[in-house]
Amino acid sequence: xxxxxxxxxxxxxxxxxxxxxxVRTEVLKGVSLDIKKGxxxxxxxxxxxxxxxxxxCFNAIxxxxxxxxxxxxxxxxxxxxxxxxxxxxxxxxxxxxxxIVATIVEEDVAFALENMGVEPSxxxxxxxxxxxxVGMYEYKDHAPHKLSGGQKQRVAIAGILAMKPQVVLLDEPxxxxxxxxxxxxxxxxxxxxxxxxxTIVLITHYMEEAAQADRIVVIDSGNVVMDDVPKKVFAQVxxxxxxxxxxxxxxxxxxxxxxxxxxxxxxxxxxxECVKALYELLK
Amino acid sequence: xxxxxxxxxxxxxxxxxxxxxxxxxxxxxxxxxxEFVxxxxxxxxxxxxxxxHLNGLLKPTDGKVFIDGEQxxxxxxxxxxxxxxxxxxxxxxxxxxxxxxxYKDIAFGPKNMGLSEDEIDRRIRETARMVxxxxxxxDKSPFELSGGQKRRVAIAGVMAMEPxxxxLDEPASGLDPKGRDKILGQIREYHKExxxxxxxxxxxxxxxxxHAGRILVMNKSKLYMYDTPVNVFAKADxxxxxxxxxxxxxxxxxxxxxxxxxxxxxxxxxxxxxDLTMKLLSNK
Numbered sequence: 001x002x003x004x005x006x007x008x009x010x011x012x013x014x015x016x017x018x019x020x021x022x023v024r025t026e027v028l029k030g031v032s033l034d035i036k037k038g039x040x041x042x043x044x045x046x047x048x049x050x051x052x053x054x055x056x057c058f059n060a061i062x063x064x065x066x067x068x069x070x071x072x073x074x075x076x077x078x079x080x081x082x083x084x085x086x087x088x089x090x091x092x093x094x095x096x097x098x099x100i101v102a103t104i105v106e107e108d109v110a111f112a113l114e115n116m117g118v119e120p121s122x123x124x125x126x127x128x129x130x131x132x133x134v135g136m137y138e139y140k141d142h143a144p145h146k147l148s149g150g151q152k153q154r155v156a157i158a159g160i161l162a163m164k165p166q167v168v169l170l171d172e173p174x175x176x177x178x179x180x181x182x183x184x185x186x187x188x189x190x191x192x193x194x195x196x197x198x199t200i201v202l203i204t205h206y207m208e209e210a211a212q213a214d215r216i217v218v219i220d221s222g223n224v225v226m227d228d229v230p231k232k233v234f235a236q237v238x239x240x241x242x243x244x245x246x247x248x249x250x251x252x253x254x255x256x257x258x259x260x261x262x263x264x265x266x267x268x269x270x271x272x273e274c275v276k277a278l279y280e281l282l283k
Numbered sequence: 284x285x286x287x288x289x290x291x292x293x294x295x296x297x298x299x300x301x302x303x304x305x306x307x308x309x310x311x312x313x314x315x316x317x318e319f320v321x322x323x324x325x326x327x328x329x330x331x332x333x334x335x336h337l338n339g340l341l342k343p344t345d346g347k348v349f350i351d352g353e354q355x356x357x358x359x360x361x362x363x364x365x366x367x368x369x370x371x372x373x374x375x376x377x378x379x380x381x382x383x384x385x386y387k388d389i390a391f392g393p394k395n396m397g398l399s400e401d402e403i404d405r406r407i408r409e410t411a412r413m414v415x416x417x418x419x420x421x422d423k424s425p426f427e428l429s430g431g432q433k434r435r436v437a438i439a440g441v442m443a444m445e446p447x448x449x450x451l452d453e454p455a456s457g458l459d460p461k462g463r464d465k466i467l468g469q470i471r472e473y474h475k476e477x478x479x480x481x482x483x484x485x486x487x488x489x490x491x492x493x494h495a496g497r498i499l500v501m502n503k504s505k506l507y508m509y510d511t512p513v514n515v516f517a518k519a520d521x522x523x524x525x526x527x528x529x530x531x532x533x534x535x536x537x538x539x540x541x542x543x544x545x546x547x548x549x550x551x552x553x554x555x556x557x558d559l560t561m562k563l564l565s566n567k
Contacts, residue, residue, distance in 0.1 A: 205458070
């Protein structure tokens, strides 16, 4: 099967029951999106655009009011599919302290497996493997609260890996981290995609991170407004700024230079490309 | 005169227990009045512990803290007045909103200072304008606002106390790029208008490079350096070894320079990079 996460004309509203009469806020207004197996998609949008709400529809935390959502082939609107979906689609949230439940790293990673009733010897094997994958094996006996933010997020990712997921959704996993923590988490994400074929959906406000994805989807007021490879998306500097977003610094520099009439390609989004292009110009 | 001064400031957590940790180690620092200081450091470097000393939330294990020439903790009765001089905005300050209306929430700090109603009203209107909160929102519950608005109300509440030093711990964390630029721009405007001292704690090297006149770097509980952005970002390798980085644009020009392009100067903002490139091109 080719399409792995699929939304068809998806509509979703939050309902505030405290008010009388209840207030309905429509957050997703007919989203259609098709994500293929093994793809690394960055999901961008300003605060309140609906990107987190969309991500939560893919692991059936939110159930569509209208339209259809399929995750790994399962219809997310059917109650009997909730467990199979959640076993296949893992989620990592922004604040590392909100998603660690145990007092020892390896127990935290084992938490979901214990709940799934996996054999103890198999749990041991999978926990070790997951911790090695994210580079946290030597910390398996440590207390999670003593780790750095980046290390905690890698432990959270290991907890999901141990479940052998097909998809990992990450909702601003690097927002609270220092630069090296951000780099650690991003390296881990890319390794999951490249070496294990995991499908990745990354929500982020860091444009340099989004530039490393295969594809960027931009959500604005509940609709998909851009969906293309990073080079094509970031080439539209003015449009991105209108949407409350940004572009990588190198893209912005090239954009300003082009406006001054300097002959440079418009699709520079990485440091390497920028160094190369400027070197040709200035050498 | 230095508005903030520390002498051999040291703070130890869990003294006498197996968890003893020196969080701030012999820091000597002098920050001049009117500076806009970026504070950077890896997670656990001691930057939060350091700033909590500056308005007396923590008492030094050893060493001294001076605010506006006056030593904190010397006379406990003076502590309250000194605290009014140093406003501290914590991370995710929107979680600390509690009043019934936006107006009352911003009023809380100034009221505690014992100011007159007129003066309180003036300050609320002024700070709300500075952070872009319209007066129509004054009677609303803070909990009805968007995330970005809530955060700006919380910041206004501290600004309204007109502290000589305003310290903000990651005020832009979790905001989208536009929200981030807006809030940091407003803080900079406030600094320009009030000519006070601002300390901005951030994990974004790009934001610090764009706004700060000086940068304070904490590393493993010690003050690593306190210097201009040019001098700080010149130490790219050292910063990277301590879990930090330099802006992307700085890395690009360092690499160009290593490849033999005569860049000449340290680059740390996009605008400077643009002007420099144009200059280099016209000199060719």
